[in-house]
Amino acid sequence: MTALPVADGHGVRRYAADLARRHPRMLGGALLLHGLAALAGLAAPRLLGDLVQAVETGTTVAAVDRIVLLLAGFLVLQTVLTRFARYLSQVFGERVLAELREDFVGHVLRLPLGTVESAGSGDLLTRTGRDTDQLAWSVRWALPEWTIALITAVVTFVAALSVGWWVLLPCLLGMPPLVAGLRWYLARAKDGYLAESASYSRINATLTETVEGARTVESLGLGRARVEATDDDIAASYRAERYTLHLRTVFFPSMELSYLVPTVGTLLLGGYLYTQGQVSLGDVTTATLYVQMLIDPVDRIVSILDELQLGAAALARLLGVAQVPDDRTATGVAARGEDLAADGVRFSYVEGREVLHGVDLHVAPGERVAMVGPSGAGKSTLGRLLAGIHPPGAGSVRVGGAPLVELPLEELRGHVALVTQEHHVFVGTLRENLALAVAGQGEADATDEQVRRALGAVDALDWVDLLPAGLDTVVGSGGLALTAPQAQQVALARLVLADPHTLVLDEATSLIDPRAARHLERSLAAVLEGRTVIAIAHRLFSAHDADRVAVVEDGRISELGPHDELVAAGGSYAALWASWNGLEPDPPAGRPRDPGVDQH
Structure with a gap:
């Protein structure tokens, strides 16, 4: 599994600066109001x-x-300014x-798509x-509060120095432990926190895989192994969280000394200066209150x-996707x-x-081409390359002489589209689910008549x-929860609305019972008349109806031709066709029967 990248500190700072330039x-305005409130x-x-000094001298x-009254007035003013400053910060x-x-x-x-599949869903x-x-x-909370605190600290420190230069000396005494603690903490x-977030990704990935493959886990008795894998992920997450907790338990107490x-x-x-007559009692009181306010x-x-470190780590992970x-x-x-x-394609x-x-x-x-062959032979992979989902590692895949990887996605999808047995129903109305097919091409919304025609084409x-x-x-x-066959029909109806010229159907009717699938494919044939269709399927009636059949074995096309010719040739396809029809012919001389060929 390949982890998605994480942005470095420079990338995070650059993005933050860009956001500041946008607003x-x-x-x-928010900084000004916070400054005025401070x-x-x-x-x-x-x-x-001044009150202490006045009491000392008589008032x-x-x-x-x-x-x-002045104290009350400034308190009200500070409250009002703080309210609007926080509001503006929240909006920002x-x-x-x-x-x-x-x-x-x-x-x-x-x-x-290849990156998404290799990274897994957990990350x-x-x-x-x-x-x-x-x-x-x-x-929403940490950044505005931190900004308020920073502005207040700076303004208060300047005000403390305005009482007299001598206030700087005790303030400097608190700097060494503060700086040393910050340097130690920020370096780690x-x-x-990135390791902590990554541990959550591993937990999510393991749980997702276990839930999605629950039937396989149960049938193969893998329950204990999956529990142990989850335990290992949780243990790793525990170690990561314990490390960050250690950082906080060392850092925060050490800061108390600097305060x-x-x-x-x-x-x-x-x-001491007061006893020497160099400062007044009012100055000592004011300076002490200012330093205490710090x-x-x-x-x-x-x-x-600490919260900002968590936020920065989260931002780095989000920016890493780009x-x-x-x-x-x-x-x-x-x-x-x-x-x-496709010429000389390797992948x-x-x-x-x-x-x-x-x-x-x-x-x-x-032309209508059916691709058949054993499971794992590379049929789906070849179909994905023909649909432009993956670029070939070597060789080329072209449509109209243009490499698929050099076409903008919008133009590519107008030429070639892929529909698999995997499908998704989005939250929204059925009409909205279908209209996505044309919305993605920048076209006007589909009319009800077009939507119903597409639904009718898929029964x-x-x-x-x-x-x-x-x-x-x-x-x-x-x-409303749609059944798996209904969801698959919705996916096929989207395909009809999208109206591409070439279709790659990777077991697109696998979730529909064979009799209904046969009827559905005949209905689709009328709609898709004149279009290029590449059908990857285990149900051989698709191959029987195709113009040509491509037999994929071990990552190569071993046979290619019309159905009747391949049956007459007595090769792999003939054995597969015979098995599909309940026959058991002898394999050609010198060629053992392939037990891996799908028969259903």
Whole structure:
């Protein structure tokens, strides 16, 4: 299994800077309001210091009342400014999060299918779910709070220095443990949190594989092995989380020392200077209150830094999806026809282990070719290459003389489309599920007449007309659950609407019973008249009706020709056809019967 890439620190910072450039006014407004709120909060220590000094030298009740009213006024002002600053920060965070999600979905949809299959579903599910949630928490709460704390700390420190230069000395005493602790923590935190997120991906991948293959697990008695694999993943996740917990338990307590030293130092140094007559009691009071005020924002800066590390790790994983290299390069070359040709095609999923070994196949426009052969012979792989899903490792696959990997996806899907036995029903109405076929080509929405015609072509109108709201019935998760054959008919109806010239059908009717599938294929034949069809199937009536049959064995096309000629030749196809019809002819001389040929 190949892990998807993770963006480095430079990539994360570049993306954050780009987001800031997109919203300069909103970001600037939020920072300004936070700064004004912090300034309003600085009035209290100064007024209290003045009050202490006034009491020492003598004052009046009116003067005290005036200071109390000013304190209340600045408190109200700070509350109002903080409210609007937080509101603007929240709006900014939601916009940033929305843009990030749109970018992420766009990158995911552009991932090469081969990359998705090799990475597995666990990693993508973790990035789509947990990493997105973690980043949302960081953007909505951690980042605004950290920004507030940072601005408050800077403004408060400057205000403390305005009392006198001597305040700098106790503040500097708290810097060494703070800097040392931060350097130690930051050097380890990113890798620790990335490993923690990766462990969740492995757990999700193992659980997903176990659930999806539950019947296989049960039939082969693999339950204990799958439980042990899950236990191993959980143990690895436990070790990763224990490591990050260790970082926090060392880091946060060490920070407490850096908070207390400046406050105690200010009191001691200020008291000494006061006894020497160099500062007033009001200055000592003001300075001490300012330094004490630094504890809360600095503590929040350090505490929230942990959340930001989690958010940065999540962002790096989300941005890493965009770093997956494309498996094709659209050159703008246009196809000059609809003939499909594979020349010397070789392909391997794992380096050094070829699945296809120099396959040649030329399909004329409007021709129907059936591909048959043993399971694992490479039929589906060849079909995916002919549909442009994978680029060949060597050789070429062309349509109208243009390499499939050089056609833009929109143009490619207008020439060749693939329908497999795997299908998906999206959440939405049945009409919306079908209209996706033309929406992806940038065309206007399909009309009800076109949708019904497509459903009729795949024999689906009988059950569609019985739905409670017809085409407006909500299907998919949370809606009406379609049966597997119904979902497959929806996938085929999408194909009819998409109207490509060449179709690659990889066991596209496998979930429908043989009699209904036979009727369905005859109905589709009328709709697909004049189009090129490459049908990969184990049900040999598809081969019987085809113009030519390609027998794929061991990654090569061993036989190619019309049905009658191949039966008469007495080779692999003849044995397969005889078996399909319940006959047991002797194999040709010198050629043992292949036990791996599918018979159903």
